[in-house]
Amino acid sequence: MFYYLVRRLASVVVMLVLITGTTFALFFASPLDPAKYTCGRNCTPSILEGNRKALGYDQPVYVQYGKFLSGLVVGRDYPDNAQLRADHPEQIVHCPAPCLGYSPSQSRTINSMVGEAWPVSISIALGAFVMWMIVGVGGGIIAALNRGKWPDRIIVGLALIGFSLPTFFIGLVLLTFVAIKWGALPIPRYMPFTENPFEWAHNLVLPWITLACIFAASYVRLTRAYMIETMSEDYIRTALAKGLGKWRIILRHGLRAALTPIVTAAGLDLGGLLGGAIITESVFSLHGLGWTAVSSVTNMDLPVIVAMVMIVSAFIVLANLLVDIAYGFIDPRVQLVAS
């Protein structure tokens, strides 16, 4: 177990370095000039060169990448200029570790942008997660227990519809009709949970439904398939023969065995979403990480794009690791060994 963890952690670190390196190379070593995108409408060659120097784009890409990595560990200053730091310390923006970079178009560190956007994304992801797990797993169990009968048909049909409805379409319909035309729910805006938990939830109901729809549909399919499989196992019949209660068998014997694939999927899906629900956030103009990513693309804000890709990839890699570790606890047949 210990060696397994060490090995996996080492591979996570290697993976993260590779991902950040590739992302960096993709965006900063391309034939396009990254400084060009920082310059705006009234660009003159001197501003262009100034920006290039201040942001370090005049250096080779591997030097830039090295600075980025060291910034992640010890933080860095923008612009990184010892002379300026001595003469005008007030013009230096310090970006503390783990420094993700500096957005020239927003004139602030990416850390502060992420700090503002993150609570929004987490709120959306967690609420939707709870919603789709209840609806998806519950629906899947009910469908599996009534296999072939009308509740199964209805649930499976609804799941297929939910799975085929594009997220932005659901979001637009809910926003236009439920929020704007009928006024049944507020037009979502982010309210910190600590300020007003009720308003927080009230505002986020529509984004939660929007995001949960497609996931709930795929969890219905997943749970149903695995429940059907486990409920036909011999040990379920044994449990029935012993005279155990129906729900005890369904939950403790049936669902327990079907839990491994569900937890895998749940971990990976939630991990991906913590980095921002791009479409849901865009539909409702909620300024989370996904929205930040999209607006950085529209503004051609390369450092922010790179940072966003890295954050989300890091979440995916870490979610993979956590899911693998969780296996050992959920499924006693799985032994974590360093192979």
Place this chain on the structure above:
Amino acid sequence: MAETTTGAARDGAVAIKGRTPWQITKGRLTRDKITMVALGVAVFFALIAAIAPLLTAWKIIDPYSTHPELVGGLGSLPLGNFGGVSWSHLMGVEPGIGRDIFSRVISGLTTSLTVAVSAALFSVALGTVVGIIAGTAGGWVDWLLSRITEFVLSFPQTLMLIALSTIVIDLVKTALGVSRTPASMLFMILVMGFFGWPNFARIIRGQVLSLREREFVEAARSLGAGRWRIYFKELLPHLWAPILVYGTLIMPQNIATEAALGFLGVGIQAPTPSFGSILNDSVHYASVDPAYFIFPGVTLFLVVLSFNLLGDGLRDALDPKADRQ
């Protein structure tokens, strides 16, 4: 086919007739009414997409002409109910300049399906080749290919598509000297296709791992068949079931992704019609003219649904033991 076999078995008189896997599959498929309907609808949409350029050339549909006389009032909204629906404009007209939405949706099908099919073919081809090589070669080749697969899977697909659109579309435009529309189409085919292969390579690798131990591979090898002959003449014919199923299931995802990217404003853009570009334009009018996004949105939903149903049905018929996720 199936009827006669069961009938004969009940009589117990006639010997059981052998059936090829294809006959079994066909029997299962034709008995599955929902899949047959989905197949019909999907083929219908594909046909429309195929003939839409002709329809435009023959002036049966007209996705580009503006009809300023059909819009008016504050914000130049379509005159009439439901976004200006009439017999000559079945889905109404666009607010602002009054292009016919029905024609745009029909032509948009061509653009969207071209992108989706090409990207699906690209992913499937790449995934098959990588999967076969990783599964047969074993050793460090397998290790390396599996790590690369994991590596690509660690990138967030939607985010990468959005992020890369900034530079790749610009690059394609300058490199090939083409305008924005073909550049964005090429970008989406390449990048969407690229992020589609790893999952499929895993499936194929798993299949190949068990296939390569079978006698016919052994026989081919002992007869002196080369590596590539084993890959593509011996193994590939056994893999058509997962290829067909995955190809069909990745199609609706690609269609939805194209639409989502267009919605976010990074994909194909107006005036070229595609689900993405139409929906991107309609978002601005969502609260004043909801019909503008509902008609194309529902069409998109039907296309995606029909391909999803078809893929599910094919999977059930071809590969009953596959994970039904």
